[in-house]
Amino acid sequence: MKKNVGIRPAAKADAGKILYFIRQLAAYEKMQDEVVATEESLREWIFEKGKAEVLFAVVDGKEVGFALFFHNFSTFLGRAGIYLEDLFVLPEYRGMGCGKKLITALAAAAVERGCGRLEWSCLDWNRPSIDFYLSLGASPLEDWTVYRVTGERLQKLADSAGV
Amino acid sequence: MKKNVGIRPAAKADAGKILYFIRQLAAYEKMQDEVVATEESLREWIFEKGKAEVLFAVVDGKEVGFALFFHNFSTFLGRAGIYLEDLFVLPEYRGMGCGKKLITALAAAAVERGCGRLEWSCLDWNRPSIDFYLSLGASPLEDWTVYRVTGERLQKLADSAGV
Numbered sequence: 001m002k003k004n005v006g007i008r009p010a011a012k013a014d015a016g017k018i019l020y021f022i023r024q025l026a027a028y029e030k031m032q033d034e035v036v037a038t039e040e041s042l043r044e045w046i047f048e049k050g051k052a053e054v055l056f057a058v059v060d061g062k063e064v065g066f067a068l069f070f071h072n073f074s075t076f077l078g079r080a081g082i083y084l085e086d087l088f089v090l091p092e093y094r095g096m097g098c099g100k101k102l103i104t105a106l107a108a109a110a111v112e113r114g115c116g117r118l119e120w121s122c123l124d125w126n127r128p129s130i131d132f133y134l135s136l137g138a139s140p141l142e143d144w145t146v147y148r149v150t151g152e153r154l155q156k157l158a159d160s161a162g163v
Numbered sequence: 164m165k166k167n168v169g170i171r172p173a174a175k176a177d178a179g180k181i182l183y184f185i186r187q188l189a190a191y192e193k194m195q196d197e198v199v200a201t202e203e204s205l206r207e208w209i210f211e212k213g214k215a216e217v218l219f220a221v222v223d224g225k226e227v228g229f230a231l232f233f234h235n236f237s238t239f240l241g242r243a244g245i246y247l248e249d250l251f252v253l254p255e256y257r258g259m260g261c262g263k264k265l266i267t268a269l270a271a272a273a274v275e276r277g278c279g280r281l282e283w284s285c286l287d288w289n290r291p292s293i294d295f296y297l298s299l300g301a302s303p304l305e306d307w308t309v310y311r312v313t314g315e316r317l318q319k320l321a322d323s324a325g326v
Contacts, residue, residue: 049243121308146309148304
């Protein structure tokens with residue numbers, strides 16, 4: 001059945017809904033044990049400190065998917081870009097264009113804000129998503145790998161500063 | 164010769180120095196043709212819009228390296244992280260610990276700000292950098308690839324929003 005998909009920005013009162021979608025996405029990625037986010041931390045870091053923004057896809061008045069994003073920065077372009085950290089649509093609402101509507105809304109925001117790029121990461125085994133992204137005109141950055149320091153190792157590295 | 168390496172944050176008047184380092188790094192990565200950043204765009208996006216921050220490594224009163232970074236966001240941790248976009252030290256000042264001093268300063272900033280992670284990307288052929296990063300306690304995220312939409316494709320995707 002053809003449904004109308006709306007997009008709306010999330011507000012502070014939506015922290016619980018955002019956490020719900022984060023947990024759903026983590027379960028899909030088989031990483032649900034890694035979610036330590038709480039409603040409180042999301043309220044603080046997204047809405048009080050302004051470190052990310054969220055759009056919801058809405059069908060029949062219900063939030064059925066979300067996109068969480070922030071501004072990254074390209075030194076080559078000398079300006080910010082938009083980085084899509086999480087995109088998720090509830091399984092029973094897939095195939096209705098919710099994901100595409102969320103991504104195109106971000107592309108429009110990027111152009112409107114004068115940003116040079118829209119970027120995101122995808123797990124290499126997630127073939128359905130990769131095909132979808134390629135169909136949107138995205139190119140994979142094959143030659144790059146992300147490195148991460150976290151937890152005790154981050155503390156240890158911080159402790160060595162100024163030594 | 165043992166030199167003392169200092170760290171200082173860049174200010175708006177440093178846009179020219181930042182651009183110089185960006186161009187040096189691009190040349191090292193064999194991508195100098197891709198740099199379209201200008202002093203003006205760096206002043207606007209880094210210092211007026213606040214979309215990135217820069218630290219300089221200083222030896223004998225001279226800026227000899229830089230780290231450009233911004234806040235990213237981990238939905239699993241429910242808080243921001245620090246993402247190091249560019250790190251560069253002038254060839255004649257390598258081996259003095261400038262790179263390590265810049266990275267540990269970022270690790271300290273991450274801990275001080277309550278961030279959960281410090282991350283960056285590295286070209287897969289850059290073995291000296293990879294070995295250095297592993298020595299700092301960083302782990303590669305092997306299963307992920309970044310996808311990018313830019314230029315005319317970004318405009319086209321934006322134009323399809325709301326359709």
